[in-house]
Amino acid sequence: MRGKLIVFSGPSGVGKGTIREAMEFNNFKFSISLTTRDIRPGETDGIHYHYVTREFFQSRIDEGKMLEHAEFVGNSYGTDLEFVNRELENGKNVFLEIECQGALQVLEKVEDVISIFIVPPSIDELESRLRGRGTEDEETLQKRLAKAREELDLQDHYKYVVVNDQVDRAAKEIDGILSQEIKA
Ligand code: 5GP
Numbered sequence: 001m002r003g004k005l006i007v008f009s010g011p012s013g014v015g016k017g018t019i020r021e022a023m024e025f026n027n028f029k030f031s032i033s034l035t036t037r038d039i040r041p042g043e044t045d046g047i048h049y050h051y052v053t054r055e056f057f058q059s060r061i062d063e064g065k066m067l068e069h070a071e072f073v074g075n076s077y078g079t080d081l082e083f084v085n086r087e088l089e090n091g092k093n094v095f096l097e098i099e100c101q102g103a104l105q106v107l108e109k110v111e112d113v114i115s116i117f118i119v120p121p122s123i124d125e126l127e128s129r130l131r132g133r134g135t136e137d138e139e140t141l142q143k144r145l146a147k148a149r150e151e152l153d154l155q156d157h158y159k160y161v162v163v164n165d166q167v168d169r170a171a172k173e174i175d176g177i178l179s180q181e182i183k184a
Contacts (some may be wrong), residue, residue, distance in 0.1 A: 003028075003093040004182060006085065007158075008174075009103035010118030011148030012072070013130035015164045016097050019118060022171035025178040028093040031083060037075035040135060068105035070112070073143050077102065093182060100151040107157055114181045115159065116174060117158035121165045123149065141163055 010016055036057050045051050055148045057076050061068055069078030079096055083084060087094045096106065107113055120126040126148055130141050155161050160177050164170045 001091055003088045004089050005088060005113045006093060006095045007103050007106050007113050007115045008095060008097045008118070009100055009116070009158070010164075011120065011126060011151045012099065012139065012144045012158075013126055013131065013133065013148070014118045014120050015167060015170075018167050019164060019171050019174065020095075020097060022167050023175055023178075024171075025175040025182075027085045027178075028095040030095050030097070031079055033077050033079055033098065034066075035075060035077045042149055054104070058116065067109070068102040070099055070101040071104075071142060072099050072101075073147065079106075094147060100154050104154065112170060114160075114178065115158040116160045116162060117155045117168065118162050118164050119152060119155060120148075123152075142183055 008016060008020065032046065033049050034052050034057055036052060036054050037049075039045060039049075039051050043049070048183060054076070057069075057078065060078070060080075061069060065081050067079040067081040067084050069076060077099065079102065081097065083096050084096075096103075098106075103115065107115060120129070123145070127145055130136065136144065160175050162170050162177075
């Protein structure tokens, strides 16, 4: 049986990665994205992302090898189509942790996606989380916040909307959704 595609999205800084780490459900292959952004301290090439040049990224798009791709605050991010197709055909579920423009492309192209959108309890909360993470300068942080406001308007496109009020609670809710969906 073909695997299921899980699209896990939400504004930058909303806590997608932290929630995923707190989840117990792990019956999926995580899709490692391509990105043109610089590697951050604590990240590893080939684990967090495949860090590539703009030229390489563009060549993958031109060759039709991306399931989706998006510009996000000055950098490109995208999902490797062959990886996703191969795993789904092998009956594995595939987990995409991606921003909203890319998620919408996937929802348009692929049927029967388990789409989950994470929202912050409030924009103020999101701002303090992004500041707390301390990985961006003020200008980038403001851009990410503006983007987040736009992205929150897109939640109706998703099958499930989960509020990240508390990481463990949100992770449990998603464990429940995925166990239910993947059994079905
Ligand atoms: P960051 O730079 O903080 O790692 O990621 C910025 C945003 O890009 C996050 O919302 C992250 O989930 C998203 N992202 C990561 N990989 C992909 C991808 O392959 N495609 C798209 N569209 N977004 C991605």
